[in-house]
Amino acid sequence: MEKEKDQKFKELKEYISSFKSKEHSNSYLIAVLHKAQELFGYISQDVMNEVSVAMNIPTAHIWGVATFYHYFNLSPKGKHTVSVCMGTACYVKGADKIIEAIKEDLQISIGETSSDGLFTLQEARCLGACGLAPVVMIDDKIYGNLTAQKAIEILRKYKNQ
Numbered sequence: 001m002e003k004e005k006d007q008k009f010k011e012l013k014e015y016i017s018s019f020k021s022k023e024h025s026n027s028y029l030i031a032v033l034h035k036a037q038e039l040f041g042y043i044s045q046d047v048m049n050e051v052s053v054a055m056n057i058p059t060a061h062i063w064g065v066a067t068f069y070h071y072f073n074l075s076p077k078g079k080h081t082v083s084v085c086m087g088t089a090c091y092v093k094g095a096d097k098i099i100e101a102i103k104e105d106l107q108i109s110i111g112e113t114s115s116d117g118l119f120t121l122q123e124a125r126c127l128g129a130c131g132l133a134p135v136v137m138i139d140d141k142i143y144g145n146l147t148a149q150k151a152i153e154i155l156r157k158y159k160n161q
């Protein structure tokens, strides 16, 4: 396990040094964070520290970038990914109430994973199913015409699976 982790850190460092330009722009950092997430599944404190040393960027700046973009996970992903569409069509039909209800039910914020390791909560832009608004996607399955209550019932089904 440790060996596998070392190998991934090695690969990450090689990726960082593969950039010809040593210019530390945010787009360069974002590419590195994507690579880190692809390798480790999420961006842990250890990963941030490695990137900080390899790129000579303060950890606080890396943290700021990683938390600004919702597509970076800062904790291990849950078994299921719950993406609540916050696109316009869904928003006007109450997506905010759905996301609030899910946050409360799972006791997590966006980007976090429930303590039982079952769900990771994400916000999404239009999921391409506006006719069914408001929409939530769990893994690759779309649920439409939701209310907060219906969304919680669906989560319950996943919990009982």
Ligand code: FES
Pocket (backbone or CB within 6 Å): 085, 086, 087, 088, 089, 090, 091, 125, 126, 127, 128, 129, 130, 131, 133, 135
């Ligand atoms: S805005 Fe939600 S599916 Fe299009």
